[in-house]
Amino acid sequence: MKNKGKIYLVDDDALIVSMVSRTLKKQGYEVLSETAHFRDIVTTIVxxxxxxxxxxxxxxxxxxxxxxxxxxxxSPDIQVIMVTSDDTVETAVRCMKLGAVDYLTKPFNTDEVKLVIENVFEKIRLRNEVAYLRTLYAEHFDKEIIGNSDAIQHLRSDIEKIARVRVPSILITGESGTGKELVARCLHRLMNEKGGTPYAPFIAVNCSALPENLLESELFGYEKGAFTDARTEKKGLFEFANNGTILLDEIGEMRQDLQSKLLRVLEERTVRRIGGRNEIPIDVTVMTTTNKDIPDAAEKGEFRSDLFYRLNTFSIQIPPLRERRDDIVPIAEHYRALFAAQYKNKNLRSISAEAGELLQAYDWPGNVRELRNVIEKIVVMENGEVILPGHLPSSISRKTARTIVTQRFVLPAEGISLDDLEKDLIIQAIEKAEGNKTLAAKLLNITYDTLRYQIKKFGIDG
Known part of the structure; x- marks a missing residue:
């Protein structure tokens, strides 16, 4: 039988120890015991x-x-179950406050022992599982903020500084696709780890995705009878996020009367449900994200300036991908490995230097999200070992290749033969595509038939 765990019995009643020991051994546990010498028992147990x-x-x-x-x-990881007699229940409760996980009251039967032990080991299993998942969670988000450019190091520094304490509000700005929610989740995790509340709730709300009337009821909740369909009371998301974080994505899309209510939440640290009279106290970090120019919107009267100043007390600006080009290839490699594992494409092992060069030269208007989507599609659609320039979408390879050629090619003073140049480019394309003429044609932005004609015309082998 598989060993289900180790248990130490400490009791001066040898009959009870013998009975419990037999019961637990039959259940598959390893059992140690002490019935006489207790002065140094703590050292032995540890x-x-x-x-x-x-x-x-x-x-x-x-x-x-x-x-x-x-x-x-x-050894705080060791779980202690206290055994007491009927007249010492108060003492048992005291022991629970001191850290005992449970207690048994004498006299007890074997079924009671088995049930208590099984419950405690289930708690241990769940604790270990949560610890493991939290490690994966932490590693996942640490790895997602990829790169060593000055811009990304500055971003990491800002996150670390702000996360030292739980602040009431944080404004996260950046273009679409830069990873604003990722940064918000990372801030949430770090703040609550440092504050000793690692399981605090994180609730994300897309302000632009919900109708305005629904957004208000979702955020603030409502009392029974507040409106026609309010048949029962409902907690709002601010209440559900209590002692944690609420992320209001695209705050620039929120209508001004809701902005006023949000400002009150930030200043009073309370919420009032729709149709309610009571102010409900909350302790919530409100994170907001936007890709809009909020200062400009505030100046034009499109966004409440007092709310902007309140939100902007702590702010983080995420740079676009084009401003940290050194990070593009590491990010692409991260997603190549991630999707190769996810889609079981074990053949695709790297990105060629030429493809990496094209990725770096492209401006990525959709930022990290666009790069992620490009790499995911290549992993799914291609079967080779290396991502080549020809695997990239034509919108990237054509535009960036043209930029690279324009930057590098200088017409020599003595002139050049266009036929020789064309032949040389065709040979280079075939070499870069490792002999794959379909990919070579794509690199040159010509049709496959045109490439076959040019190969025949110039007498190129292969």
């Missing part, structure tokens, strides 16, 4: 590293409460 200790409160030589406190101090 060295043996059981997952669970079943500990009697009343022991000769020492107190079970003292042992509990020392175990919690030296």
């Amino acid at each position: 060295l043996d590293r059981p997952e669970v200790v079943l500990l009697d409160i009343r022991l000769p030589e020492t107190s079970g409460i003292d042992i509990l406190e020392k175990i919690r101090e030296r």
Whole structure:
């Protein structure tokens, strides 16, 4: 039978220890026990590293409460179940406050023991699973903010500084596709980890995706009878985000009367449901994102200037991809590896230097989102080992190749033969496409039939 875990029994009643030990061993647990010597039992337990200790409160030589406190101090991961008699329930409750995970009251039967032990091991399993998932979560978001350009290092520095404490509001600005929600989630995680609340809620709301009347009821909630369809009361998202973060995406699209209510939330730290009279206190970090020029909108009266000043107390500007070109290839490589694993395309192992050059030269108006989509499509559609220039969309390869050629080619003083130049370019294209004439034609922005004609015309082998 598979070992389900290690349990240490500490009780001076040898009969109880024997009964519990037999029961738990039959369930597949490894059981250690001590019935006589308790002065150094904490050191023994810490060295043996059981997952669970079943500990009697009343022991000769020492107190079970003292042992509990020392175990919690030296090895807080060990879960302690206290065993007490009927007249010491209050003491058991005290032990729970000191860190015991559960307690058993004497006399108890084997079914009670099994149930309590199973529940504690389930809690341990869930705790370990959450810890593992949180590690993956942290790694995922740390890896998503990719690059070593000056711009991205400055961004990381801003995130670290702001995340030192939980601030009431943060404005995140940047063009569409730069990763504003990613930065918001990273800020949320770091703030709550440092504040000791790693499981705090994070709720994202797209202000431009919801009708205006629905946005208000979603954010603030409503009381029963507040309007025709309000048959029951409903909590708003601000209430659900209490002790955590709410992200208001595209805040520039919010109508001005809602902007006024949002300003009140930020200043008063309370919300009032639609149709309600009570102010409900909340502790929420309000993060807002926009790709609009909010200062300009405020100047034109399209956005409340007082709300802008309130939101802009802490702000982060995400640079567009074209302003951090050194990060383009590392980001593309990240998504190549990510999608190759996701779509099980194990053949596609790298991006060629020529393709990387074209990616860097392109301006990426859709920023990281556009680059991600391009790489995802290539991974799905192509079967080669290397991403080549011919695999890139023509909108990228044509525009950037033209830019690169314009930047590099200088007509020599003695002139040049156009036929020789054309032949040389065709040979280069075929070499870069590793002999694949379809890709070579794409590189040259000509049809496959035209390429075949030129190969025949110039007598090019292959």
